[in-house]
Amino acid sequence: MKTKPNAGNKKNILCIGAGYVGGPTMAMIAAKCPDYRVTVVDINAQRIAAWNSEDLPIYEPGLDELVRTVRGRNLFFSTDIEGGIRDNDIIFVSVNTPTKTFGAGAGMAADLQYWEKTARQILENSVTNKIVIEKSTLPVKTALAMERILNSQPNGGAFDVLSNPEFLAEGSAIRDLENPDRVLIGARETERGRSARNSIVEIYSRWVPRDRIITTNIWSSELSKLVSNAFLAQRISSINAISALCEKTEADVAEVARAVGMDSRIGAKFLNASVGFGGSCFKKDILNLVYLCRFYGLDDVADYWESVVKINAYQQERFVMNMITSMFNTLAGKRICIFGFAFKANTGDTRESPAIFIAKRLLEEQAEVVISDPKALDNARIDLSGLAGVLDYREDPYEAAAGCHAIAVMTEWDIYRALDYERVYREMAKPAFIFDGRNILDHSECFRIGFNVYPIGKPPLTHFDS
Ligand code: UDX
Ligand code: ADP
Numbered sequence: 001m002k003t004k005p006n007a008g009n010k011k012n013i014l015c016i017g018a019g020y021v022g023g024p025t026m027a028m029i030a031a032k033c034p035d036y037r038v039t040v041v042d043i044n045a046q047r048i049a050a051w052n053s054e055d056l057p058i059y060e061p062g063l064d065e066l067v068r069t070v071r072g073r074n075l076f077f078s079t080d081i082e083g084g085i086r087d088n089d090i091i092f093v094s095v096n097t098p099t100k101t102f103g104a105g106a107g108m109a110a111d112l113q114y115w116e117k118t119a120r121q122i123l124e125n126s127v128t129n130k131i132v133i134e135k136s137t138l139p140v141k142t143a144l145a146m147e148r149i150l151n152s153q154p155n156g157g158a159f160d161v162l163s164n165p166e167f168l169a170e171g172s173a174i175r176d177l178e179n180p181d182r183v184l185i186g187a188r189e190t191e192r193g194r195s196a197r198n199s200i201v202e203i204y205s206r207w208v209p210r211d212r213i214i215t216t217n218i219w220s221s222e223l224s225k226l227v228s229n230a231f232l233a234q235r236i237s238s239i240n241a242i243s244a245l246c247e248k249t250e251a252d253v254a255e256v257a258r259a260v261g262m263d264s265r266i267g268a269k270f271l272n273a274s275v276g277f278g279g280s281c282f283k284k285d286i287l288n289l290v291y292l293c294r295f296y297g298l299d300d301v302a303d304y305w306e307s308v309v310k311i312n313a314y315q316q317e318r319f320v321m322n323m324i325t326s327m328f329n330t331l332a333g334k335r336i337c338i339f340g341f342a343f344k345a346n347t348g349d350t351r352e353s354p355a356i357f358i359a360k361r362l363l364e365e366q367a368e369v370v371i372s373d374p375k376a377l378d379n380a381r382i383d384l385s386g387l388a389g390v391l392d393y394r395e396d397p398y399e400a401a402a403g404c405h406a407i408a409v410m411t412e413w414d415i416y417r418a419l420d421y422e423r424v425y426r427e428m429a430k431p432a433f434i435f436d437g438r439n440i441l442d443h444s445e446c447f448r449i450g451f452n453v454y455p456i457g458k459p460p461l462t463h464f465d466s
Contacts, residue, residue: 011035011037011089012037012039012088013029013092014041014087014090015039015091016085016095017042017094017095017135017136018040019096020060021094021135021136021166021168022092023057024060026092027071028066031066031070032207037074038070038075039084039088045079052071052077058347059347060170060173061171061346062174085125086125089130090133090199090200091122091132092135093115093122093134093136095118097110097115097136098111099287099288107287108287109139109288110139112145115146119132119149119150120149123153126157127157128157129158129159130159131159132160133161133162133164134146134164134165134222135166137225137281137284137285139222139226139292140223140226140292141222143161143163143218146161160193160196161218163186164183164186165184165221165225167181167182167184168180180212183204183213184216184221184224185215185221186215186218187218201215226286226289230289230305230308233277234308237277237307237309237311239272239273239457240315243315244315246458250459251457257272272439273439273457274456275437275456276316276354276357277343278343278350278352279344279351280351282352286305286306286308287306293305316357319435320361323362327406331365331367332365332366333366333367333368334367334368335367335370335404336369336404336405337400337404338362338369338410339372339397339409340409340411340438341371341376341377341379341380341383341410342411343411344411345412346413347375353383356384358408358410358437360384360387362408363389366389369391369392370404371384372394372401374413376411397415397416398424398427403428404432405432407433409434409440409441417441430450432450433452434451434452434454441453443455444461447463450463
């Protein structure tokens, strides 16, 4: 599909990268700014076809309705990246920046190859002035590299590079976009930089109160995104570390979190102990921060932040070890049902989901694994493809649990709270175990039914003599 701008529209916006960030963000901008024509392009033709279909490539509550109201009106999805660059003067870049898997910085630094390719493509196809906005989370000073590439050969136009990190969380993306805590826009403190920044402020100010739109220099903006994610993940690792101590002392981590979180200086959010955090951002962004600190010789600072990721790995391994020891030191030949494969509820995304690690470890222990999830089974099949062992996928949780020795709750989907656990119990092998990696079930009720229940950071409820 070609991306010719509509002369009647005031301004044209392009977004390169139609993923979890680019798609929903541009749909919201299109909805709030009907006089802008918004085009989203991607190299992945299948993804674009899905955005143009009734079956969108990502699941996000409220997204279908939002896209339906704006698609074809002032929101367009296309594979014509070059045409898009030519025809649009405001270009958001929202391509993926995974952790490098090879060479220098492997496992730590961001892999910038997709992003650099985009910068070169913008340069090659630009004949007029462009405002280029980093939307992907990137290492600090990436904007500088982008500026250098864009200014490496003279062409018809000049470039202004801005940083406008996206803070939406998956599962609540539409709500977060509609009512953000803040919008952050970083620019160079020059007349041109400030003027480019104002063009982006103008877009957001259509629906975001002006005092929530904050402007900074470009490096502060880039760093703030990494630091926000590092702080959020740090809270989870902190409470997860305490959950291990609670299990030894008979303290209850939910009671501790409540008492701690009621201190207004600390706050109650993001203190839910769990099997560990997942998602495409936390681990990647912290490792990015760690790499940056080491690069500048700040090894103590790097170690401090790296420990957040280490505790997350520890928590996941601890979960598996707890299953093994509780189930009489062997899982071989036992059937174990995983309730939820997405990295959190209300998304089909499984990137860095703890369920991937847990499923792999259970297979290593020669357990048979049944995966259940309302939205993430397609991704689960991809994540676990090629693994040796017995693996089964069942969307229906009752079917999934039937005949199993244990259930491991990995995702806090509401459906798992509302199941008839009497029925689940009846159809399971005995003794039946529940390992609640999200602390979402009614543990005393499950115990009453007959389950042996192992929450996170709380004493287990078992029918065995100690
Ligand atoms: C995160 C940031 O919240 C968001 O601002 C940023 O733009 C992208 O990264 P996201 O990864 O989509 O968003 O989801 P989030 O709600 O932050 O959850 C991340 C992980 O932490 C999930 O696996 C979640 O289940 C887990 N989590 C969250 C906990 O284990 N306990 C908590 O208390 C909160
Ligand atoms: P995020 O969660 O950050 O949005 P995703 O992986 O969901 O990340 O989306 C990134 C998108 O960027 C993918 O759809 C991918 O195909 C696209 N992409 C990567 N490189 C390019 C490129 N050079 N040009 C256009 N799109 C690209």
